[in-house]
Amino acid sequence: MELNFKEILTATMVLFAVIDIIGSIPIIIDLRQKVGHIQSEKASIVAMLIMILFLFVGVQILNLIGIDVYSFAVAGSFVMFFLALEMILGVQLYKEDSPDTASVVPLAFPLIAGAGTMTTILSLKAEFQTINIIIAIIVNSIFVYAVLKSSTKIEKFIGKGGIGVVRKIFGVIVMAIAVKLFTSNIQGLFN
Template sequence: MQFNFNFKEIFTASMILFAVIDIVGSIPIIISLRNKVGHLHSGRASIVAACIMIAFLFIGEEILKLIGIDVNSFAVAGSFILFFLAIEMILGISLYKDDIPETASIVPIAFPLIAGAGTITTLLSLRSEFLVENIIVAVIVNIIFVYLVLKSSRKIEKVLGKNGLGVIRKVFGVILLAIAVKLFASNINELF
């Protein structure tokens, strides 16, 4: 088996996943969960999220074929989800709100916070443009970053403050919006 690692693809996929996962923008949620229940299992949550993402990267396309949807259609649908996630980040509004459970464990952190619908959709969308091995490296890079953020979320919150977190969230929102437009434009032609 030959691997074709491409730094540009790895970097681009990493940045897309970083913007979608938005772990820095999720620090207020993480802090709130940590304050409610005490200790969060950063390592376990990161490993479970990585397993979900990599598993869906491999079996997601087969699931789509089973229900009769091609990857390009899913990529176009994914571009809409990325578009709305970007709008949420830029405007500071919440179009989709999930209830925060009373107990924080792997479930609210690993899924849906890290490996949620947007991330899974993005992985399948990336699969239509990039090689799988480059996406896996991008997932691993992001999971390492997620782990570091989960481990040091209180320190990051103190250093950046609310304004700093807000600025970072809006910048990645604009990047994500541009990615959504590119993903839509590159896949819509394949449908017609």
């Protein structure tokens, strides 16, 4: 186990792109309007723990229930695809029994530590040292916390119209990531 700055930086950037907390700001704002309060600390810590736990036992859990990484990734791509549809079309597909606060569901899981993030963690594990991935997860969790905490300020800065535009743009990006996740893993299912 050795610290490698290049690995930490690469893993941090890859996770940052997949978690896409900046692109999730419209969803976060929308959630806050529905539930009134977002538990930033709880959501960030739970998401970080889910990611670190999955780093160590992800493959074993999937194997235990008879699911390969490809199936997991393809399923994750569908979830991301439907989230993207919500963002682009302004429809609500994800319905929950009116939560009092937003923290664990849907923030920590599946928004931050979703199937895309889990799949990415598994592929990073194949290439990088575990300690470097853990540091990357911690760095991303701190950034997620900062964004969750300042979502009100970000909303005021961007404005209602700006958020609508950002939401649609990032919706297309999330959809593109979903399609990429699907296409790069669907071949593995048939091999």
